[in-house]
Every structure is written in structure tokens, then in C-alpha cells.
Amino acid sequence: MSRNFRSDLSDPDRFIITMELVPKAESTGRSINTVLEFSKQALNDGRLSAVSITDNPGGNPSLSPDVLGKEILDSGIDVIVHVTCRDMNRMGIESRALQLRRMGMNNILALTGDYSGKGFGGQGAPVFDLDSVNLLCFFNMMNQKSEDSDHFFKGCAVSPFKWTEPECYAQYYKLRKKISTGADFIITQLGYDARKYYELIQFLKNNDLKIPALASVYLLTPRVARVMNSGRIPGTVVSKELYMKILEEWKSDKRTGYFASVDRAAKLAAICKGLGYRGIHIGGIHRNFKTVKRILDRMAEIENSWQDFLKEFDYSQPDHYYMYEKNKQSALSSDILAPKNSKATSFHKLHFKFLHSIHNSLFSINTPHAAIYKKISRQLYQNSGIVYHLVKFFEDVLKKILLNCQQCGDCGIEYPGFLCPESGCPKHMRNGACGGSRKGKCEVYPDRFCIWYLAYQRFALIEKTENMATACAPPRMWELNKTSSWINFHLGRDHHTKLCSIAGACNTGLCSPKKQTVKTDRIK
Ligand code: SF4
Structure with missing residues (x-):
């Protein structure tokens, strides 16, 4: 049958x-x-x-x-x-x-x-x-x-x-x-x-x-x-x-x-x-x-x-x-959650806090100066002249030092706790860890920590590890490769925009995770 x-x-x-x-x-x-x-x-x-x-x-x-x-x-x-x-x-x-x-x-x-x-x-x-x-x-x-x-x-x-x-x-x-x-x-x-x-x-x-x-x-x-x-x-x-x-x-x-x-x-x-x-x-x-x-x-x-x-x-x-x-x-577990003890190193604390505060003030849709940033970005983009290239050069150098940026033009650092998913993860995972890590180390490069292992420790600093369950990252927009991710963000050209079909679907709630916290209390 x-x-x-x-x-x-x-x-x-x-x-x-x-x-x-x-x-x-x-x-x-x-x-x-x-x-x-x-x-x-x-x-x-x-x-x-x-x-x-x-x-x-x-x-x-x-x-x-x-x-x-x-x-x-x-x-x-x-x-x-x-x-x-x-x-x-x-x-x-x-x-x-x-x-x-x-x-x-x-x-x-x-x-x-x-x-x-x-x-x-x-x-x-x-x-x-x-x-x-x-x-x-x-x-x-x-x-x-x-x-x-x-x-x-x-x-x-x-x-x-x-x-x-x-x-x-x-x-x-x-x-x-x-x-x-x-x-x-x-x-x-x-x-x-x-x-x-x-x-x-x-x-x-x-x-x-x-x-x-x-x-x-x-x-x-x-x-x-x-x-x-x-x-x-x-x-x-x-x-x-x-x-x-x-x-x-x-x-x-x-x-x-x-x-x-x-x-x-x-x-x-x-x-x-x-x-x-x-x-x-x-x-x-x-x-x-x-x-x-x-x-x-x-x-x-x-x-x-x-x-x-x-x-x-x-x-x-x-x-x-x-x-x-x-x-x-x-031989099984009880229904009581185990304590969480994992801690970020001092380097990751500083690195995360610095990038988190910069990101919140300059690259958040809700920032009070969003309209000004957008206006400046539009002028730079439309002129595409020397000032645009200077801004792009400054962005590239700064982000290379801070994140080993690969200039993908569609920045996704907010998903893995302000680490670069392009340079930090050989599979470029923007939505969480693959199944391959072992004792915290990357499946492909066992001498490196998995960026999602680090992301958890970094989000724990602000008690927001649950971001990893709710922030859904659409696929990277390849048409933006080697362009300025800063300008793309402020002009609404990157994956945050509703113009990208999958991002649009996520933003309308079609496939975005419900903003529901992951329960950490006792099992009912
Ligand atoms: S996600 Fe893209 S723009 Fe952001 S740091 Fe990585 S390569 Fe650069």
C-alpha cells in the first residue's frame, strides 16, 4: 500500500x-x-x-x-x-x-x-x-x-x-x-x-x-x-x-x-x-x-x-x-532551566558595546536624525562624485579595521551581534548557527569561534540573546555588492527596504517570526 x-x-x-x-x-x-x-x-x-x-x-x-x-x-x-x-x-x-x-x-x-x-x-x-x-x-x-x-x-x-x-x-x-x-x-x-x-x-x-x-x-x-x-x-x-x-x-x-x-x-x-x-x-x-x-x-x-x-x-x-x-x-532533565554563565571576553565586550551604540545612533530606522541622514545620503548618491567616493573609502577602511568588512553593500552585522557574517562565517549565515560547530568552534575553520557562539555571548551583555530567535534576516542583496552600505541603508536600498520581495514579505509579517519571547521560565 x-x-x-x-x-x-x-x-x-x-x-x-x-x-x-x-x-x-x-x-x-x-x-x-x-x-x-x-x-x-x-x-x-x-x-x-x-x-x-x-x-x-x-x-x-x-x-x-x-x-x-x-x-x-x-x-x-x-x-x-x-x-x-x-x-x-x-x-x-x-x-x-x-x-x-x-x-x-x-x-x-x-x-x-x-x-x-x-x-x-x-x-x-x-x-x-x-x-x-x-x-x-x-x-x-x-x-x-x-x-x-x-x-x-x-x-x-x-x-x-x-x-x-x-x-x-x-x-x-x-x-x-x-x-x-x-x-x-x-x-x-x-x-x-x-x-x-x-x-x-x-x-x-x-x-x-x-x-x-x-x-x-x-x-x-x-x-x-x-x-x-x-x-x-x-x-x-x-x-x-x-x-x-x-x-x-x-x-x-x-x-x-x-x-x-x-x-x-x-x-x-x-x-x-x-x-x-x-x-x-x-x-x-x-x-x-x-x-x-x-x-x-x-x-x-x-x-x-x-x-x-x-x-x-x-x-x-x-x-x-x-x-x-x-x-x-x-536520567533526564527536570523542568528547571539551568543557570546561564557564558561570558564575552573583554575584547568582545568593548567591540560589541562600541558598535552597538554607533549602530543605534546612526543606523537605526528610529533614530531622530534619520531624515537628515537620508537627505545627505541622497545628495551623495545622486552626485556620485568625489565626496561619495571619499565617504565610501572612509567606510571601507573603518569597517575593514573593525569588522574585516568585505564590502557587500548590504550590511547584516546587527544579526550576529555586530560581527560580519561575510568575513566571519564561511557559510555567511545571517539567521543563526548552522549545525556544524563543535565546542564553539567553526565547522570549516576549527581554529576560530563560530560567530553565532560569539553573538550569543555578546547579546547576553544587553540581555537580548532572544534577538537571535526573532530578528529574521532576508537574503543579502547582491546588486549592492561593493557599494556603500551606509548610504544604501539611509536611502532604503538595502534588505531593510520593502522593495526587496523577501524583505517585503518579512516586513508584512508573511514570514517574519512573531515577536514572541522565548520562554525561560519553568515548563507549565
Ligand atoms: S555585512 Fe557586508 S557591509 Fe557589513 S561588515 Fe560584513 S561585508 Fe561589510
Whole structure:
């Protein structure tokens, strides 16, 4: 019987099972046959609501999920297509969305995406013209523009497994934004810490966010556990202790190791169901659908005793930050928020306070002198003479010193706490952290702090970290590249203006987050 992911998700009595399929860099051959065979068996099995297909996983080229997805969809099982922002600019993504609609495919997992990997002739240019929040907003607008106004059913990702307080809050604040901009479901990243899985459920409940969440469950083999433990798969966490345990399980014979891994996946699935997840998203199975059946059969056997397994999923790191205090009676968290202790360094305090005050007095729409600034800017812009170039030169030098400015002409420093998203973030994220940071450090440049980690500490200085959940940044306006961002702002030419279609949509509340605070009190 064919399944429909969206209607299955709307059935409160159904626990949703989906599975991730990973095509490789070939258009025919064994990997493609395996994926198609998996889908056929998933359909026959009847327990899966959809399969999801990755989009150039790890940033490396593979067969298009749209093409493969269409073939699978036609065979009778629903498909969730991963759409990342890494390889296409907004035009490419719009063209792809039109193609997906034409093909009758509607389930989207909107992702920022891993950084670029290697293709023909070396590493590809990372695009990141949009981010995952913009992408959700874009698919909303695609829906609004069409007769079939709810064609695209849009999912987003979150990593509840972050180490530090700033990363943890940055993830949830961005999730808040994604939900406000139209996400219909959530799929988590992978970790082996039941308390962290529960934290997401607590956050959703505490903020009255009624969105279904699917928990990632994975078949961990020693090879994958090693890669995840080394941090080479962004957003996933496998502790050293768990990795050693898996090595031990697989040491004597592979069969014992394999069944231990199946059992672990089934127990984690049962726990997530018990914690309140609406479903699970199974990954890491590439050879034989029998493994999926074994996990689901085992899960069905043990799911009523899920609480007995909680202690087996306590792979927290000694320095892990949890948003809620530990519950002394169980292996989970209580409903009391943990203290916030993260502090900006003296340099960041000074840098933030200086730029914050300058910005408020010179670059706020509400500044009392806005009309004067606008008049001066108009004269400079219309004359475009030597004075304009002198102002532009002064701006470039000052902002290069203060922000390592790249002269994008459409300044977005107010979003990441007065840091430059162009020079500070290799993915140019204006709406929050991607899932890839590790212990506060950038996924791409591990010697640098993630700017969103710093943004949290900087906003904490003025008790405004919740800005990270409510200030929605439209995509950068490329037509302003290498022009004066100061003048563009005062003339209303940059993304703050309603002339930019997405900014216009945000300003009219179409896709902007509701100005709702993120609750930090006890769970009701
Ligand atoms: S103008 Fe663009 S490149 Fe320059 S500081 Fe602002 S965001 Fe960064």
C-alpha cells in the first residue's frame, strides 16, 4: 500500500518511521540499484511513511535526489527531498523548486548544508546565497504564489547535541525562527544522549511550539562511530566512551557487533517514542533492508520498557551544557532551566558595546536624525562624485579595521551581534548557527569561534540573546555588492527596504517570526 508522509504525520495515532537513503556519484550501478531495492522493500514492509534522499551528502557530488526521488515516488513510497543551500544560488533553487513541483514532489527537508567537498578538479565553490531560514521562507512564498497553496511540506533540522551554552541556545533560537518562518516538521541530528533528546521536547513544550519532531536513529558500526567521534560529520556526536564500547562489541565477531548495533538503534528509537517524538528517522543502513526490519521488530518488542534503557544513553561529555537542570530521580532533565554563565571576553565586550551604540545612533530606522541622514545620503548618491567616493573609502577602511568588512553593500552585522557574517562565517549565515560547530568552534575553520557562539555571548551583555530567535534576516542583496552600505541603508536600498520581495514579505509579517519571547521560565 502506498504511503503519504504528510497524512501519516497528521494521524496522531501513528508513530512515523522514515529512512534516509544516500545516493552515490553514479547514475546507474550498484548503489542506485540498492537504493531502489530499499524503497521497494520499504513499500512492501508497510511501516515506513517516507524515505528521504540526501542532496550531495558531505558536500560531495551524487545523483540528484530529485531524479531518484521521482523514480521512488512513482513506485509508491513517499519521498522527502533534501534541499541544501551549498550548491545553488537563489535562481538555481527557484528553478529546482519549480521542477520539484512539476514532478509532483512536495516534501522538502530545508537545510543549510555541509561545506563544499571535492568534485571535478577539486573543491567546489561554496554558494550559500540563502540559508535554511531563507529557504523555508522561499518555499512558503512558492506556496503562496501557486494555486496549490500548500504544495510544499517543509521540514527543518536541529542539533540538540551541542556542547556549550551559546551553541545550545543558538540552535534553539534558530529553530524558533525556522518554525516561525513556516517549518512543518523537524528532524534532529544524531547523538546518544537521551537527556539531550528530551531537551528538544522540553523546549518545544515550554515555548508552546506544536510541531512534530522526528528523532534520528542510526546503525552505528565501528567505522562510522570513529568518523563521528572525530567530528568529521557535522552535527553528529559519538563520544569516545561509546566509540570504545562499539569497538569492544565488534571485536570478537562481526555478527555480535551487528546485533548489538541493531539493539542500540531499537532502544534509542523506543526511548524517543517514549519521550514524545512523533517518529524516528533511520540512517546508516546502506546494504540490506532486513536491518531496518530488525530494528523495528526489536523496537516493537521493547518499547513499553523504554525507561529501563535510559541509563544506557547517558553519553554526555563532562563539559556538556544542558538547558535544563538534571532530574535527580531519572536520567533526564527536570523542568528547571539551568543557570546561564557564558561570558564575552573583554575584547568582545568593548567591540560589541562600541558598535552597538554607533549602530543605534546612526543606523537605526528610529533614530531622530534619520531624515537628515537620508537627505545627505541622497545628495551623495545622486552626485556620485568625489565626496561619495571619499565617504565610501572612509567606510571601507573603518569597517575593514573593525569588522574585516568585505564590502557587500548590504550590511547584516546587527544579526550576529555586530560581527560580519561575510568575513566571519564561511557559510555567511545571517539567521543563526548552522549545525556544524563543535565546542564553539567553526565547522570549516576549527581554529576560530563560530560567530553565532560569539553573538550569543555578546547579546547576553544587553540581555537580548532572544534577538537571535526573532530578528529574521532576508537574503543579502547582491546588486549592492561593493557599494556603500551606509548610504544604501539611509536611502532604503538595502534588505531593510520593502522593495526587496523577501524583505517585503518579512516586513508584512508573511514570514517574519512573531515577536514572541522565548520562554525561560519553568515548563507549565
Ligand atoms: S557591509 Fe557586508 S561585508 Fe561589510 S561588515 Fe557589513 S555585512 Fe560584513
